[in-house]
Amino acid sequence: MGHVSKRLYSSASKLAVSTSQLKQFPPKEAILTPDSGKPNFFDPELWATLQPPPTSALTAFAHRIGLANVLSSADVVRRACTHKSFLNLHAKYYPASPTPPTNANLATLGNSLMGLFASEHLHAAYPHLPTRVLKAAVSAHVGPLTCASVAQEMGAAPLLRWHRQPTTPMSPALLHSDALASIPRAITALVYQEISIQSARKFVQSFFLSRQVDLRSMIRFRDPKRALIETVEKFGRERPKSRLLKETGRYSNSPVFVVGIFSGQDKLGEGFGSSLKMAEYRAAEDSLHRLYLTRTPNHLLQVPSSTFPSKQCSIYKTGSEAPYTPGALGEAEILYASSGRSNIVAPKRPTLEEIEAKRESLDV
Amino acid sequence: MLKPRLSPWFTRGYATRIAEKPPARFSDPLLNDPNVVVKTLKDENLTFIHRPPPTAPSPYSTTLAPASPLLKSPTTPNKHAPMPPLLRPSAYNAAPSRMSDKDIEQLRKLRLSNPEKYSRAKLARLFKCTPNFVSKVAALPRPQRKEFGRKMEAEHETVREQWGEKKATFVAIKQKRREFW
Numbered sequence: 001m002g003h004v005s006k007r008l009y010s011s012a013s014k015l016a017v018s019t020s021q022l023k024q025f026p027p028k029e030a031i032l033t034p035d036s037g038k039p040n041f042f043d044p045e046l047w048a049t050l051q052p053p054p055t056s057a058l059t060a061f062a063h064r065i066g067l068a069n070v071l072s073s074a075d076v077v078r079r080a081c082t083h084k085s086f087l088n089l090h091a092k093y094y095p096a097s098p099t100p101p102t103n104a105n106l107a108t109l110g111n112s113l114m115g116l117f118a119s120e121h122l123h124a125a126y127p128h129l130p131t132r133v134l135k136a137a138v139s140a141h142v143g144p145l146t147c148a149s150v151a152q153e154m155g156a157a158p159l160l161r162w163h164r165q166p167t168t169p170m171s172p173a174l175l176h177s178d179a180l181a182s183i184p185r186a187i188t189a190l191v192y193q194e195i196s197i198q199s200a201r202k203f204v205q206s207f208f209l210s211r212q213v214d215l216r217s218m219i220r221f222r223d224p225k226r227a228l229i230e231t232v233e234k235f236g237r238e239r240p241k242s243r244l245l246k247e248t249g250r251y252s253n254s255p256v257f258v259v260g261i262f263s264g265q266d267k268l269g270e271g272f273g274s275s276l277k278m279a280e281y282r283a284a285e286d287s288l289h290r291l292y293l294t295r296t297p298n299h300l301l302q303v304p305s306s307t308f309p310s311k312q313c314s315i316y317k318t319g320s321e322a323p324y325t326p327g328a329l330g331e332a333e334i335l336y337a338s339s340g341r342s343n344i345v346a347p348k349r350p351t352l353e354e355i356e357a358k359r360e361s362l363d364v
Numbered sequence: 365m366l367k368p369r370l371s372p373w374f375t376r377g378y379a380t381r382i383a384e385k386p387p388a389r390f391s392d393p394l395l396n397d398p399n400v401v402v403k404t405l406k407d408e409n410l411t412f413i414h415r416p417p418p419t420a421p422s423p424y425s426t427t428l429a430p431a432s433p434l435l436k437s438p439t440t441p442n443k444h445a446p447m448p449p450l451l452r453p454s455a456y457n458a459a460p461s462r463m464s465d466k467d468i469e470q471l472r473k474l475r476l477s478n479p480e481k482y483s484r485a486k487l488a489r490l491f492k493c494t495p496n497f498v499s500k501v502a503a504l505p506r507p508q509r510k511e512f513g514r515k516m517e518a519e520h521e522t523v524r525e526q527w528g529e530k531k532a533t534f535v536a537i538k539q540k541r542r543e544f545w
Contacts, residue, residue, distance in 0.1 A: 243450055244449055297428060
C-alpha cells in the first residue's frame with residue numbers, strides 16, 4: 001500500500017466519511033494510472049471534506065438532541081450543518097453536481113431569535129443590570145463562542161461542512177468557531193419554522209439560557225467609587241462613607257483590612273484587601289454588584305414572548321395563552337466620565353456646501 | 365523545705381481551705397452561637413438545631429430579598445447606634461459650605477486666565493475648597509488639558525529614566541498588583 005492510499009484510509013476514518021454510501025472507493029481521482037502522462041494532484045483530506053457526512057450520523061445527531069420530529073430527514077440536518085463557505089469549494093471540485101443547500105438564511109434567522117430570547121430573559125432576570133453589562137451577558141449566553149461550544153457538546157463538529165477562508169480586504173477570516181456556531185442557530189430557526197416560537201424559546205432555554213455564567217467576574221469598573229457615589233445620588237440616599245470594619249497586621253508585611261461602605265446606617269457593600277485603598281475599591285465594587293446582580297426568582301420570571309401563540313400560526317395574532325404581568329423596570333443607569341455623552345459617536349452629517357461640492361465633482 | 369510547725373504563733377486561727385481548681389464546665393457547642401434556632405418535636409423526640417454560618421451573607425440577591433439596601437427603604441437613623449470608625453481621618457472634617465456663585469465665577473475667571481499661575485492647589489487654598497472641586501467647576505478646555513497632561517508625562521518620564529533596575533521592578537510589581545484589585 002502506497003503512502004497516498006494509507007493517508008486516504010486514515011483521513012477517511014478520521015473525517016467520518018461513509019465509504020458504504022460512495023459509488024466507488026477508492027475514488028477515481030485517487031487511483032494513480034501510470035499509463036497516462038498526467039500528474040496526479042489528489043489530496044485525501046480535501047477529498048474527505050468534500051464528501052457529505054453519512055446519513056446514519058445525521059439521523060443519530062437529530063435523535064441525540066431530541067429534535068427528531070423537527071429535523072425529520074437527513075437532508076434537513078445536512079442543510080443545517082453546511083456553512084455557506086462550503087459552496088465555493090464544492091463548485092470548484094464538483095461543478096457538475098447541484099449546489100448543496102446551506103444554513104446561511106437559517107443561521108441569520110436563528111441568530112436573531114436567540115438574541116431576542118436571551119435579551120428578554122436576562123432583562124427580566126436582572127432588572128437592574130446596566131445596558132453594557134446586559135449586552136455582554138447576552139453575548140456570554142448566546143454569542144458565537146458559546147454557540148460553537150454548544151455545537152461541540154451536541155456532537156455536530158464532525159458533521160460540519162465548511163471551508164476555511166483567510167482574511168481578504170473585503171471580509172475578515174472565517175474561523176472554525178464561526179462556522180460551528182451557525183449550526184445551533186440554524187436548528188433554532190428550524191424549530192421556529194416547523195413548530196412554533198414557544199418551542200424555539202424552550203430549545204434556546206434548555207441549551208443556552210440554563211448554562212451557568214459568572215456575571216460577577218464580567219462586571220469591572222474604571223472607577224467604582226465614583227460610580228457608586230452617582231448611583232446612590234440617583235437613588236436619593238445619603239452620601240456613601242467608607243468605614244473600617246476589621247483589620248489585622250497593619251504594620252506587618254501581610255495586612256488584611258475589611259472596609260464597609262455605608263449610606264447613613266445601611267451597609268451597601270464590603271470588601272477586603274491588603275491595603276485600605278484596595279479594600280475600599282473592592283467594597284465599592286461589591287456595593288454595585290449587589291445592586292446589579294439582583295435576580296428575579298424563577299417562579300416570578302415572565303418574558304414578553306410568552307404572549308405569542310403556542311400553535312404554529314402568525315405571531316401577530318392576538319390572544320395570549322398565559323396571563324402576563326410585565327416586570328418592574330429597574331432604576332435607570334448612571335453615565336459617568338462621559339461628559340454627558342455616551343461612547344456612541346454619531347456620524348457627522350455633511351453640510352449643504354459639502355453635498356453640493358460632491359455633486360459638482362461627480363458632474364465634472 | 366520547712367516542716368509545718370503546729371505552734372500557735374505560726375498557724376492561722378481560722379479555718380483554711382486548700383485551693384482547688386473548679387471542674388471545667390463547657391457550654392454545649394451546639395447551642396453556643398447567639399443566632400442559634402432550636403426547634404423541638406416532643407412527639408417524635410427530635411431536636412432541630414440551626415446554626416447559621418458566622419460571616420458573609422448569601423451572595424445571591426433576589427428582588428424579593430435584595431442584598432443591596434438601595435432597593436429597600438432606608439433604615440431610620442439612630443443617633444445612639446455605634447458605627448465603625450470612618451476610614452480616613454480627613455472624613456471627620458466637616459464638609460465645606462456651599463460656595464457662592466460670585467466666588468465660583470471669580471474662581472473660574474482666575475483659573476482660565478492663567479492656569480500656570482493660578483494652579484488648582486493655590487486656588488483651593490484661596491477659596492477654601494478642594495483641588496478636585498476646582499477641576500470640576502473651572503475645567504480647562506480639552507486641548508489645554510491635554511497639553512498639561514503631555515508636559516506632566518514628559519517630566520515624569522525624565523524622573524523615571526533615572527530610576528535603577530530595582531526601583532523600576534518594584535514599581536512595575538505594584539502596578540501589576542493594582543490590576544488585580
